[in-house]
Amino acid sequence: MKLRTSVALAATLAATLTLTACGESDGSSDDASPSASASAESSASADATTAPEPTAEDVAALEAVEVDGDAGAEPELVFSDLTVSVPTTRNVDAGDGTELADGMKVTMQYVAYDAAGQKLGSTWETDAPQSFVLGDPSFDLLTEPLTGQQVGARLLIANPTYDAENNPSTVVNLIEIVDAREIPTRAEGEAVEPAEGLPTVTLADDGAPSVEFPEGYEAPDKLVAQTLIKGDGAEVTAEQTVTAHYTGWTLDGTVFDSSWERGEPSSFSLQGVIEGWTEGLAGQTVGSQVLLVIPAEQAYGAEESADNELAGQDLVFVVDILDAD
Numbered sequence: 001m002k003l004r005t006s007v008a009l010a011a012t013l014a015a016t017l018t019l020t021a022c023g024e025s026d027g028s029s030d031d032a033s034p035s036a037s038a039s040a041e042s043s044a045s046a047d048a049t050t051a052p053e054p055t056a057e058d059v060a061a062l063e064a065v066e067v068d069g070d071a072g073a074e075p076e077l078v079f080s081d082l083t084v085s086v087p088t089t090r091n092v093d094a095g096d097g098t099e100l101a102d103g104m105k106v107t108m109q110y111v112a113y114d115a116a117g118q119k120l121g122s123t124w125e126t127d128a129p130q131s132f133v134l135g136d137p138s139f140d141l142l143t144e145p146l147t148g149q150q151v152g153a154r155l156l157i158a159n160p161t162y163d164a165e166n167n168p169s170t171v172v173n174l175i176e177i178v179d180a181r182e183i184p185t186r187a188e189g190e191a192v193e194p195a196e197g198l199p200t201v202t203l204a205d206d207g208a209p210s211v212e213f214p215e216g217y218e219a220p221d222k223l224v225a226q227t228l229i230k231g232d233g234a235e236v237t238a239e240q241t242v243t244a245h246y247t248g249w250t251l252d253g254t255v256f257d258s259s260w261e262r263g264e265p266s267s268f269s270l271q272g273v274i275e276g277w278t279e280g281l282a283g284q285t286v287g288s289q290v291l292l293v294i295p296a297e298q299a300y301g302a303e304e305s306a307d308n309e310l311a312g313q314d315l316v317f318v319v320d321i322l323d324a325d
Helices: 008-018 056-063 137-146 275-281
Strands: 066-068 076-078 088-093 105-113 119-122 130-133 154-162 168-181 200-203 209-212 224-230 241-250 255-258 266-269 289-294 315-324
Touching: 056 088, 056 154, 130 137, 130 241, 130 266, 137 154, 209 241, 209 315, 224 275, 275 289, 275 315
Parallel strands: none
Antiparallel strands: 066 076, 088 154, 105 119, 105 130, 105 168, 154 168, 200 209, 224 289, 241 255, 241 266, 241 315, 289 315
């Protein structure tokens, strides 16, 4: 299940850091989750088999890349016709800040180049550093090389992928870690009594939600955003990126997507999710847990579609808002 939309540069860059190697399944599909359309991210399982090691030729190819520029600003990468067989990493600079560990919210700047040495784009250019939770399977390519690094570290990552014509290619990124911090693992705050007639939410010891639907339950015509736990953090705006733990159900009680099952929360822009998420989470506070009952037209559309199994369906989510920036 994918969490973000394929929106212009942001998605182009994100894909270069989240796709699995050529020849492997990238796990992508056009079925659903909170995003309005699937991005090119890998949702590889956390217990997937160990990735193959880079060859000597892969390592040598990445060692030959020149990095022109100091930390703190966008560097220029100088190379041509670079190819690697598997994802390959090279440490450029060690950091001296906070040590990165599983579950931390990590913020990075990065620049992406194609195999010919032409720049694809840069978060420095758009002044839009990207945040994610270390260990999120959607960013599995970064988990191993970043774990144990420190804020300020710069790394080169070469990743086998596909070009616009679906031909095998390689993308090279230089990433710089600019921040890392601990975030809560679940919603924390004051419990709120929900309105009558809504699905009943029960929490496991670790905070993972389950729901029980009233007999014959039908979603209302308009979005329901019922606060279940009121956090004491800042108010979320529709322009922000949120980090959340969540589970989504169809009205027959089937779970179709869950960050709890994947083992890590996910971060995504509220401008890149279905309308029910944008409208339902904007105005909530960080630390809150929210029950969303979303009519089909504010999810994946009122009409059924062979391209998306959730089109035409009303959906229910329980969302823990862990952070927003």
